Structure formats: structure tokens, C-alpha cells
Amino acid sequence: MNNTLPMVRLESVHKSFGSLEVLKGIDLVMEREKVTCLIGPSGSGKSTLLRCINHIERINSGRIFVDNDLVGYTERGGKFYEMKERDTIRQRQQIGMVFQGFNLFPHMTVEQNIMEGPVGILKVPLAEARADAHRLLTRVGLAEKATAYPNQLSGGQKQRVAIARALAMKPKVMLFDEPTSALDPELVGEVLEVMRDLAASGMTMIVVTHEIAFARDVGDHVVFMDDGRIVEQGAPSEVLSRPSHARTQAFLRGVLLESAPTAAVTEMS
Amino acid sequence: MSRTEERIETGTGSRPTMTVVPVRHWGQWITAAALVVVLAGFASTLVTNENYRWDVVGQYLFSSRILTGLWHTIELTAISMIAGIILGVLVAIMRESTNPVFSKIAWLYIWFFRGTPLFVQLLFWGYIAALYPNISLGIPFTDAEFWSVEMRDLMTPWLAAILGLSLNEGAYMAEIVRGGLSSIDQGQREAGQAIGMSRARILRRIILPQAMRVILPPTGNNVISMLKTTSVVSVVAFPELLYSAQLIYAVNYLTIPLLIVASIWYLLVTTTLTIGQHSLEKHFGQGHTTSARSSGGVLRNVMRLQRRGTPPEADIATEKAHG
Ligand SMILES: Nc1ncnc2c1ncn2[C@@H]1O[C@H](COP(=O)(O)OP(=O)(O)O)[C@@H](O)[C@H]1O
Ligand SMILES: [Mg+2]
Numbered sequence: 001m002n003n004t005l006p007m008v009r010l011e012s013v014h015k016s017f018g019s020l021e022v023l024k025g026i027d028l029v030m031e032r033e034k035v036t037c038l039i040g041p042s043g044s045g046k047s048t049l050l051r052c053i054n055h056i057e058r059i060n061s062g063r064i065f066v067d068n069d070l071v072g073y074t075e076r077g078g079k080f081y082e083m084k085e086r087d088t089i090r091q092r093q094q095i096g097m098v099f100q101g102f103n104l105f106p107h108m109t110v111e112q113n114i115m116e117g118p119v120g121i122l123k124v125p126l127a128e129a130r131a132d133a134h135r136l137l138t139r140v141g142l143a144e145k146a147t148a149y150p151n152q153l154s155g156g157q158k159q160r161v162a163i164a165r166a167l168a169m170k171p172k173v174m175l176f177d178e179p180t181s182a183l184d185p186e187l188v189g190e191v192l193e194v195m196r197d198l199a200a201s202g203m204t205m206i207v208v209t210h211e212i213a214f215a216r217d218v219g220d221h222v223v224f225m226d227d228g229r230i231v232e233q234g235a236p237s238e239v240l241s242r243p244s245h246a247r248t249q250a251f252l253r254g255v256l257l258e259s260a261p262t263a264a265v266t267e268m269s
Numbered sequence: 270m271s272r273t274e275e276r277i278e279t280g281t282g283s284r285p286t287m288t289v290v291p292v293r294h295w296g297q298w299i300t301a302a303a304l305v306v307v308l309a310g311f312a313s314t315l316v317t318n319e320n321y322r323w324d325v326v327g328q329y330l331f332s333s334r335i336l337t338g339l340w341h342t343i344e345l346t347a348i349s350m351i352a353g354i355i356l357g358v359l360v361a362i363m364r365e366s367t368n369p370v371f372s373k374i375a376w377l378y379i380w381f382f383r384g385t386p387l388f389v390q391l392l393f394w395g396y397i398a399a400l401y402p403n404i405s406l407g408i409p410f411t412d413a414e415f416w417s418v419e420m421r422d423l424m425t426p427w428l429a430a431i432l433g434l435s436l437n438e439g440a441y442m443a444e445i446v447r448g449g450l451s452s453i454d455q456g457q458r459e460a461g462q463a464i465g466m467s468r469a470r471i472l473r474r475i476i477l478p479q480a481m482r483v484i485l486p487p488t489g490n491n492v493i494s495m496l497k498t499t500s501v502v503s504v505v506a507f508p509e510l511l512y513s514a515q516l517i518y519a520v521n522y523l524t525i526p527l528l529i530v531a532s533i534w535y536l537l538v539t540t541t542l543t544i545g546q547h548s549l550e551k552h553f554g555q556g557h558t559t560s561a562r563s564s565g566g567v568l569r570n571v572m573r574l575q576r577r578g579t580p581p582e583a584d585i586a587t588e589k590a591h592g
Pocket of ligand 2: 177
């Protein structure tokens with residue numbers, strides 16, 4: 001019914017840690033079934049922005065809507081009441097998140113990692129959840145790893161399991177926080193491949209990344225952040241190829257220089 | 270082929286074989302031999318020295334008073350340990366709470382019960398009737414009273430012993446649990462939050478099971494230490510294993526044989542506990558094969574020694590089979 005409304009909407013979002021203001025008024029709209037790539041220098045507030053969207057961090061002012069639902073608060077008579085944990089949890093279940101450091105549960109097998117949410121929270125019957133988990137594992141190319149423990153997997157495999165774990169909750173939107181930054185260069189491709197497929201299937205995705213090539217090929221919208229503000233945004237062809245702000249230009253030059261040796265190696269092999 | 274001169278095939282056989290002579294540790298062998306002689310000498314006195322009175326040991330080892338004492342010791346250990354663990358988990362969670370009242374109370378509890386000797390705490394519980402002759406349930410600061418009991422009737426030696434041991438243990442367990450909880454990466458909590466788990470569920474399903482790996486080894490040591498610490502409760506006249514032995518030799522003066530009887534039982538139970546500890550640690554080590562294996566106790570090392578000769582892959586395979 002709301003299919004023309006954006007999936008995620010931020011209205012003048014402010015966030016501070018003590019006296020340090022990290023988000024200085026963010027207004028942003030992320031469309032359904034589109035991939036929004038968030039780029040910007042380290043410390044510019046990208047992770048914090050993602051963590052505010054699923055209310056792992058509380059915002060100080062402003063409003064965030066996911067699927068037209070106010071995140072973390074209920075608004076009544078001009079006041080914002082913080083939600084009970086029960087309601088926050090229900091909202092979070094609709095928002096998948098993939099972390100830079102994978103954060104798989106090391107004491108559970110791959111399959112248990114994926115089934116923990118559906119079985120433990122959504123009360124999906126065990127057999128159904130297992131079948132679902134195996135379908136997801138096949139999708140990320142890890143069908144044979146169902147009973148392995150995370151410490152028996154490579155970084156790329158761990159991240160693919162983490163994606164499967166998030167997808168198992170059937171989220172409306174997926175948040176990725178630098179999903180390939182902790183990986184050895186030769187393992188980046190397999191994770192990006194899975195994300196590419198996910199984007200092609202119509203998942204709404206918000207991706208914090210330094211992979212400019214990915215943003216260019218897969219992104220529908222690119223947002224450049226610096227120092228807690230959005231400096232510029234638009235189509236990848238605009239922002240990445242013809243940035244209008246000096247700060248964007250400087251950042252992109254830096255990132256391209258940094259990734260150049262890697263690119264050369266990939267081409268050679 | 271002798272043990273000291275092993276022939277090692279080098280390469281594919283085209284090269285001549287070499288004879289390797291390992292370094293011989295003469296000093297070590299001489300010391301070891303001396304130790305064996307001393308120990309053997311001591312062992313022979315166990316048989317020849319009549320003061321041990323092994324006949325008396327045999328006579329009392331299974332006597333009903335000793336067995337009752339043993340049962341009391343096990344009962345005290347089990348109840349105090351379970352209560353101590355529950356208290357420890359609660360206090361550790363309170364200590365980490367964002368509510369300052371909770372965390373201060375937890376701090377105060379740990380401060381007091383770790384800071385005073387158990388002996389003194391037990392005496393307090395034993396003599397608490399002198400401090401509070403009556404306890405009653407009513408409305409504070411008024412005369413309204415619904416229920417009242419005399420402390421002398423309430424505070425039996427058994428209850429004093431349980432209270433003393435549990436509250437003391439709780440303080441130590443709280444610190445052990447806290448160490449375990451804080452050893453878990455913050456990302457684990459966030460991953461739980463991200464899939465929509467409640468805080469209680471994250472604690473139960475994600476944090477505690479992982480913290481167990483850190484919590485278990487010191488807890489196992491505490492159980493074994495608790496077993497022996499129960500002997501302190503003789504101060505409140507509760508007849509556990511040691512006190513039962515003391516009651517017997519106070520009459521017949523056969524002190525040494527009765528202390529041996531008690532020691533045999535303590536050793537037997539601690540050995541059993543050590544074995545249990547090992548299998549628990551193994552259970553909670555799942556997904557952490559490498560680190561779990563390197564942090565093993567004495568028993569684990571013994572078992573590894575026994576498996577010498579099997580290649581390390583076999584070792585890993587068995588652990589995987591348990592996974
Ligand atoms: N929990 C926190 N407490 C205090 N400061 C934080 C916290 N999380 C992030 N910050 C600070 O907020 C700023 C933005 O961080 P972050 O959102 O992680 O940036 P990015 O992901 O763009 O690198 C940084 O200066 C960081 O030190
Ligand atoms: Mg970040």
C-alpha cells in the first residue's frame with residue numbers, strides 16, 4: 001500500500017556521544033528496492049547512522065522512519081515516548097544488519113547461527129527453519145558448511161553466513177557496514193557477488209563501503225558523508241565520476257589511490 | 270631399534286640414512302632417581318610404621334558416622350556452590366547494570382564478603398541470635414507485625430553453614446562471572462540486537478554460553494576448594510566430614526588414622542570432581558577447539574599424554590565428532 005513511499009526516511013537526525021556531535025542533522029531518503037551506498041572518510045558517522053536506523057544507538061533529535069514506521073519512539077501529542085523493548089525488537093526484526101567484523105556466534109554451528117532468530121524469536125518450526133537455512137546457505141554458496149563452526153570458515157565464508165543469518169529474518173531492508181573491509185583482498189569478490197545477487201533480487205540495501213567499483217556498478221544512489229553531514233548525493237555516475245564538492249573529490253582520489261595496487265593485482269591474476 | 274638412537278629416513282632414500290643421537294640429560298636422570306628413592310623409602314614406612322594404624326583406617330573408612338559426615342560435606346558443597354553461582358550471576362549482572370543503585374549494592378556486597386574471613390562470617394551467622402533475637406515481618410517503623418520467629422530456632426548450624434558458605438562463595442563467583450561476561454566482544458551483543466533478540470535472550474543464548482568458557486575453569490577450582498573449605502564450618506558445630514572425624518578421635522585418641530580416613534574421602538571426591546570439570550569444559554569449548562585445548566587442566570594433559578603416538582589430526586577429529 002505504501003509502495004511508493006521511501007523505505008527509510010531520516011529527518012534532521014542528530015546524534016551525540018557526550019559532547020561529541022557525530023550526526024549533525026541528516027536528511028535522507030532511501031528508496032524501495034534500491035541500493036544506497038554510503039561513502040565517506042573514517043569517523044564521518046557512517047556506522048553511527050546505520051546503527052541509528054535499527055535503534056542500536058538512540059538519536060538525540062530528529063526522526064527516522066522505516067517503512068513509514070517511526071523507529072524507537074511513539075509520537076503522541078507532540079511528545080516522543082521511547083518504545084518498550086518488545087516493540088523495538090519487533091522493528092529490528094524487519095531490519096537486517098551485516099557487520100564489518102561478521103559477529104557470528106562462535107559457539108553455534110553455521111546452521112544454528114542462521115536458525116537462532118527464526119526459531120528463537122519468530123517461533124518458526126524447527127524443520128521449516130532448517131529447510132530455510134539450507135536454502136539460504138545454498139544461495140550464498142555454502143550449502144556444505146551447515147554443520148561447521150565459524151572458526152572453521154574463511155573470512156569471506158563467515159561474511160556470507162552473516163548475510164544468510166540476517167536474511168533468515170526476512171527483513172524489509174538490509175544494512176551493510178563495511179562488509180568487506182576486514183577481508184583479505186582475494187575474498188572480497190565472493191561477498192560482493194552475494195550482495196550483487198541480493199540487489200538484483202530487489203532487496204532494499206544500504207551499504208557503507210569503500211569499494212567504489214561496487215558503488216558504481218550496483219549502487220542506485222550514492223551518498224557522500226563528511227564530519228556528520230551529507231556533503232553530496234545523487235546517481236553514482238554523478239557523485240563518483242563528476243563530484244561537485246572539493247571534499248568528495250579529495251576523498252575519491254584518496255580511495256582510488258589506496259585501492260590501485262589491489263586492482264592491479266586482481267587484473268594480473 | 271633403540272629409543273635413543275632412532276634412524277630417520279631423510280629424503281626419498283637416495284641419500285644415506287643418518288643415526289641421530291639425542292642430547293642425554295644426565296643431571297635430570299640423577300635427580301629423578303634420587304626422588305624415586307626418597308619416595309620409595311617413604312612409601313615403605315607407610316607399610317612398616319605401625320603408628321599409621323591402617324587397621325583403624327579400614328575400620329572407620331566406611332563407618333556410618335564418617336559416611337554421614339561425608340554426605341554432609343557433599344550436601345554443603347553442592348548447595349553452597351549452586352547458591353553461590355546463582356548469587357554470583359545475579360550480582361555480576363547487577364554490577365554491570367546501568368542503574369547506579371544496583372551496581373553500588375553489588376559492589377558493597379562483593380567488598381564485604383570478599384574482604385572478611387569466611388571463619389568470621391560463619392561465626393556471625395552462628396551467633397546472630399545475640400544480635401537479632403527475633404525477626405519479624407511487619408511494616409517498618411511501626412508496631413504492625415504479621416509474623417515473628419525466634420532467631421535461636423531459625424538459625425540451625427546447618428542454615429548458618431549454608432548461609433556463610435553461599436554468601437561468601439557468591440562474592441567470589443560474582444567476580445568470576447563478571448570477568449567472563451566482560452570477555453565477550455561487544456559485537457556479539459549487537460549481532461543479537463540486530464536480529465531482534467531481547468536483552469535477556471542475548472544474555473542467555475549468546476553471552477552466558479560463551480562466557481562459560483572463561484567462567485568454568487575457575488568455577489571448577491572453586492568447587493574443589495569449597496569441598497575442603499566446608500571443614501571450616503566446624504566452628505558452628507555442624508558435623509561434616511572433618512568434624513565427624515574429630516568427634517571420633519576426641520574420644521578414642523586415634524587422631525592420625527581418622528585424619529587419614531577423612532583425607533582419603535576428600536581425595537576421592539576431588540578426583541571425581543576434576544573428571545566432571547574436564548568434560549564440562551570440553552562441552553562449552555565447542556567452536557573454540559584450538560583455545561579450549563590449550564587452556565586444559567592437569568587431567569587434560571594426562572589424557573593427552575596417554576594418547577601420545579596418535580597423530581594430532583586424530584585429536585582434532587575426536588573433538589569435531591563431539592561438535
Ligand atoms: N559508542 C561510542 N562512544 C563514543 N564515541 C563514539 C561511539 N561510536 C562512535 N563514536 C565516535 O563517533 C564518530 C563517528 O564514528 P563512526 O560512526 O563509527 O564513523 P565511521 O563509521 O564513518 O567511520 C567517531 O569520532 C567515533 O569515535
Ligand atoms: Mg564505521
